[in-house]
Amino acid sequence: MRELTDKELLQRIQQNDVSAFETLYLRLWESLFVFAMKRLGSEDDAEDVVQEVFASLWAKRHSLQIRENFDAYLYSAVKYKVINKVAAMLQNPEKLELVRESLLPAVDNAAETLQSKELQAIVNQEVQSLPEKMREVYLLYIEQHRSVADIARVLSLSEQTVRNQLGLARTRLKKSLQHAMLFTFLC
Template identity: 45%
Template sequence: MAFNELTDADLWLQVKQDNGPAFKALFDRYWERLYVYAANRLKSDADAKDVVQEVLINLWARRTRLTIETTVAAYLHTAVQYEVLTHFSRAAKNAGRSQEYEQNILPELISYMEPLHLRELQALAEMEITRLPEKMQQVYRLRQEKNLSVKEIARLLNISEQTVRNQLNTSYQKLRKHLKEAILLAIFLHGN
């Protein structure tokens, strides 16, 4: 049987029946495009290979229980997107890669988003700002929205400059954590 002549759906039926050569044909058909997608997002060949291998290993392991509702191509693409997000989540928790994630990867991911999704994120950001303690929120807004200096904020609120810096640092940390998670979720839900 020439597996390269079968449709994805027919190959998948063969895979579900434990046909190893059919799985290899599916693997060969999708490996490169899934790898390129992951490598473009992860900026690492090794990480991209790991992600794609993890998806394909899971596909084989779950073959008898898995029902693909869309197309095989769409399923694999979504599975790789999810695994990329999982990788980002692990990387963000790793202090050594957190800075790389924030400076290099996250801005590029945001650039893939449509304007509608960016507006949704802006609304989410505003909601997170309103959750900050009142004084911290006030300091944050004076800095970000009014573009006041630390010295000006301290004078206006009659607090020390160090208190202003502390409030800003704490607010940035809180917002960064919540918004990174939201951005990843938005990319996953609305991604290509």
């Protein structure tokens, strides 16, 4: 017997099929839990969030109108529950310390939370926005693995200019990635 797609499972869930709900739950629970855990820093809170999302899914099963990308719908639901949970934690002094402790590693590891395609798109967009000479230096260095001396020779620049351009490019890329990662963590 072939494995049902998420869309097929959702259709069956809308018809009160408990086994379809269990199948979907078992298929997606772990990845949603990890997603919530990275943001909350607490297994119990992450578990609560995912349980709430699945309970809500079952309660609203007859009115769901998800045509495409059911995974994205569930991740968004978890994301909003996480935001609400963090807001509640900020009101509780004991939980506030847990939030502080979980924020620092989460920001450091935020790249893990971005899909590689999204991360690459951000990098590509930022590289394209670099000034022409800086972009040229950066691409020769990163994509063609050219040395500073070789780039200086090819572009008729001093080696110091090449190093300066690389440093500026890295700084700009780092800032844009930090903003994207922080946004991803908060969202």
